[in-house]
Amino acid sequence: MNASTTPTTRILLADDQDDVRSGFRLILDSQPDMTVVGEAADGIAAVALARALRPDLVVADIRMPGLDGLEVTRRLAGPGVPDPVRVLVVTTFDHDDHVRTALRDGACGFLLKRSGPGLLIEGVRAAMAGDVLIGPQLTVGLLKERAATAPAPPAPPPSVLTPREEEIAGLVADGLTNAEIAAELFISAGTAKTHVANIQAKLKVRNRVGIAAWTWQRTTAPGTT
Numbered sequence: 001m002n003a004s005t006t007p008t009t010r011i012l013l014a015d016d017q018d019d020v021r022s023g024f025r026l027i028l029d030s031q032p033d034m035t036v037v038g039e040a041a042d043g044i045a046a047v048a049l050a051r052a053l054r055p056d057l058v059v060a061d062i063r064m065p066g067l068d069g070l071e072v073t074r075r076l077a078g079p080g081v082p083d084p085v086r087v088l089v090v091t092t093f094d095h096d097d098h099v100r101t102a103l104r105d106g107a108c109g110f111l112l113k114r115s116g117p118g119l120l121i122e123g124v125r126a127a128m129a130g131d132v133l134i135g136p137q138l139t140v141g142l143l144k145e146r147a148a149t150a151p152a153p154p155a156p157p158p159s160v161l162t163p164r165e166e167e168i169a170g171l172v173a174d175g176l177t178n179a180e181i182a183a184e185l186f187i188s189a190g191t192a193k194t195h196v197a198n199i200q201a202k203l204k205v206r207n208r209v210g211i212a213a214w215t216w217q218r219t220t221a222p223g224t225t
Contacts (some may be wrong), residue, residue, distance in 0.1 A: 009128050012038045012053060014046035014072060015061040015090075020113070024059060024090075027117040034124060043067025047075050050085050057108075057127055059120075062091035062098060070101050077106030086127050090120065099134065109133040116177065126207060133207050159218070160202045168195045172208050173215035
């Protein structure tokens with residue numbers, strides 16, 4: 001498909017900080033398949049603009065005046081909403097209860113602002129593909145909580161990954177970005193990205209959350225160390 005026929009994802013930004021909205025706009029507008037169609041500095045305006053503009057996706061902060069991002073999510077994407085709008089929550093605060101609430105009320109992803117532009121772009125694309133992307137830093141806490149309360153899983157089958165890929169999968173589960181993995185293993189960021197993509201393909205998972213979940217399942221199963 002050439003550029004002229006590539007569908008464009010229309011995005012509404014909702015954040016009370018002008019510099020954050022400007023930064024997100026620069027990142028997203030730089031992508032050939034994304035365009036920012038509106039901005040809101042508070043939750044009430046975000047809901048009104050989303051209903052008026054009907055964007056493909058709303059990128060919403062948690063802490064905003066009027067309505068917070070969780071309430072914005074519930075009103076736009078929550079259970080029972082007749083014509084829901086996708087909402088990707090991007091915030092400074094890594095509270096697990098915020099993640100659970102947002103996902104329960106229909107959010108299609110939850111990222112930390114410090115995750116960087118690459119993960120923001122990945123989050124938008126995942127949302128448009130019908131996937132849910134949770135930032136790797138947040139995934140660690142959620143999976144640890146699940147491992148502590150879930151019944152013991154059966155012993156895992158032999159790994160399909162090479163020892164190097166298993167090492168990288170472990171770093172993904174620890175919440176490291178591709179750049180951090182590259183620094184840890186003294187490889188290039190491009191090589192780290194390729195390894196992560198190969199791991200996703202071998203495990204048949206769609207994103208880093210799937211890699212982290214696979215790793216935690218193996219490390220918490222009987223007979224593993």
